[in-house]
Amino acid sequence: MNTEKLDQVVEELKAIVGEENVITDPALLYCYSADASINQHMPDVVVRPGKTEEVSEVLKLANRERIPVHPRGGGTSLSGSVVPYGGGIVVDMTRMNKIIDIRPADLWCIVEAGVIHADLERELAKYGLFYPPDPASSESATIGGTIATNAGGLRGVKYGTTRDWVLGLEVVLPTGDVINVGTKTLKTSSGYQLCRLFVGSEGTLGIITKAVLKLLPIPKARVRVMGVFDSVVDAARAVSQIFMAGITPGLLEFVDKNAQKAINSWLNLGLPETEAILIIDLEGSTEEEPLKLAPYLERVLKENGAIEARYTSDPEEMNKLYLARAKAYPAMFRLGKPTVLVEDITVPVEKLPEAVKKVYEITEKHGILMGIIGHIGDGNFHPLLVYDERDPEEVERVMKCHDEINELAIKLGGTVTGEHAVGKVKAKYFLKEHSPEEIELMRGIKRVFDPNGIMNPGILWGE
Ligand SMILES: Cc1cc2nc3c(=O)[nH]c(=O)nc-3n(C[C@H](O)[C@H](O)[C@H](O)COP(=O)(O)OP(=O)(O)OC[C@H]3O[C@@H](n4cnc5c(N)ncnc54)[C@H](O)[C@@H]3O)c2cc1C
Incomplete structure (x- = not known):
């Protein structure tokens, strides 16, 4: 964005959310330029809306001016999906952090998208309830971010992932229109499941502002x-x-x-x-x-x-x-090198022994230090590649491992991302995992929701 246009946009944003909720200081913008992956790009401006109407006004402005918009929750993405590759506006959702309603008898709650996952867990525990998705990043990740990435976690083997626990959503579309999708009932067969479409959409279709989440009593x-x-x-x-x-x-x-x-x-x-x-x-x-x-x-x-x-x-x-x-x-950072690349491939459970064995062979061949952890009960495991990103020769060897590990997942009938989502880190393999027809259908869906392509450019298909 050129300076003149940026100045005008910043003034309009201040009018929408208040001066104190618009960030232009380069030192602070830098904090919004990265996530937990190795990717980085500076935004032009950060805005911190406090309610749905403000998100709507921000998106109307961005759509009118064709400015890239990057929704941001806790910024814990491991796949580079929250890096503002398009520059433009980062919409920091963490001020929208209210737990609006908890209904023990109905087994659901309604929360704003910026609620920190672990805060919700602590509040639900007071009612003897829990929300099953449980990413290890729970103390920092937001409900909106976990929905947008279809996050999994340690309990996934029994309870499934986020998509199984989201009943309804309030979403602001790139046009600024506010829609409600899904239900407050525990099941529905009423038409296309638009609610599910937003789960795992990585902020490419709109901004989630509220969610209706299904709950369970805590096991005794x-x-x-x-x-x-x-x-x-x-x-x-x-x-x-x-x-x-x-x-x-x-x-x-x-x-x-x-x-x-x-x-x-x-x-x-x-x-x-x-x-x-x-x-x-x-x-x-x-x-x-x-x-x-x-x-x-x-x-x-x-x-x-x-x-x-x-x-x-x-x-x-x-x-x-x-x-x-x-x-x-986080413990892997203690093995003497400053960088850890986290893979999250998932294979059919029967293929686990072969997959694990081959991953060791790959990293040994390229001389890369690795540990494996994983939610192995659902076929999902994390080879953790430990290296020094300042050493170009070692980076090259790590990238070879990265390629071979993800290709192995596809070859074994698995997926390149079981829970961290595609972002930028997995874009190349995502295009290999799905047929051209499937990718074209996904692009078609993107065009329906976001004809001007303002939402999160740079991720999924890398444009
Ligand atoms: C130590 C550590 C452990 C982790 N463990 C797990 C794990 O066990 N399981 C797991 O699945 N992941 C894990 N992750 C990855 C990460 O925490 C998850 O992907 C998490 O869901 C991201 O949530 P967030 O709020 O930080 O989202 P962000 O990183 O801020 O954003 C992620 C994506 O969601 C989009 N987004 C964010 N908010 C919204 C919104 N309101 N509306 C629309 N789009 C939005 C962003 O644009 C981006 O595409 C871990 C990460 C770390 C650093």
Whole structure:
């Protein structure tokens, strides 16, 4: 945007949201130029609306002037989907952070899009309720951002991902029109499911301002089981056997040796540092239920290659095992290099042993330090590539791993992103994962909602 136009736009934005909610200071704009990926681009201006009407006015202005708009929640995207590649206006949604209504009897709540995920969790707990999607970034990610990326998390193996828990949405379209899609009922078969279309749309179709979210009562009892393996392939193979044994875990997580080492060196959790551990939750509606099942699960694990299996219902011990998984990604920064590229490929569960084995082969071939963690119960795992982004030769080797890992996912009938979304980081592979016909249909949908292409240019198909 040239200076004259920017000055005029800034004045109009100030009139909409108030001077204090428009940011033009380059030092502050810099904070909005990046997310948790390695991508970066400066915006021209940041605006912080406080209500839906203000979002609507901002979008009318942007559409009229054909200015790129980049909605932003917590900025925790790992796929570069919140970087303002088009410059233009970043719409920071974090002032819209009200929990509007909680209806325990109906099992839903209504929240504004800027509510921090963990704040909602804490509020719902007061009613004995929970909202199942649980990204490990919960303390910073917003409800709007998690909907826009169809976020998953540790509980996904039993409860699915965000798309399964969003009943309705208020959305501001690029024209500034405000629409309500979805329902407040627990099911509907009424026409095209437009609500679902916005889930995972990565801010390319409009700005989510409110959401109706489905809830559940918190399970009464839980035990946590650790299976210890001296082979990553055995651990991956055990996953499908757990389901085949008739067990539906509340979470089923994988942590490999390098990740265990990193976590031990940071949090001193006393993890065994074997080739792999599985962390598994059993939940029940009575205290006895999971305790009864735990010895059976231990047996299943041992029959399927675990060298040791043990369970605990002690809250402190359970929390240690939870942290072993939830803090694994930041722990990797302690392995001596400043950059971590997080993959999030997902494969059919049956292909897990092959996929995990091949990923080790790929990183060994290119000499890249890696740890693997994952929501392995739903076939989703995160190879964490540790490197130094200031070393061009190492970056080149990491990018080769990145290519080969994502191509492997496609080859095995999987997907290149199980939960972090496409953004920029996965754009190239996204175009390979889907047929040209499917991509053209997606582009057609984009044109219907956003004919001037102002919403989040630069992500999904990279334009
Ligand atoms: C330490 C760490 C752990 C993580 N763990 C997980 C995990 O377990 N599971 C998982 O799925 N992800 C995880 N992530 C990735 C990230 O947290 C998720 O993608 C999260 O959903 C992003 O939420 P956010 O509010 O930060 O969105 P942002 O990063 O701000 O934005 C993400 C995308 O959503 C769009 N967007 C944001 N708000 C809106 C809105 N109101 N309307 C329309 N579009 C909007 C943006 O334009 C962008 O395209 C992790 C990230 C980190 C750093």
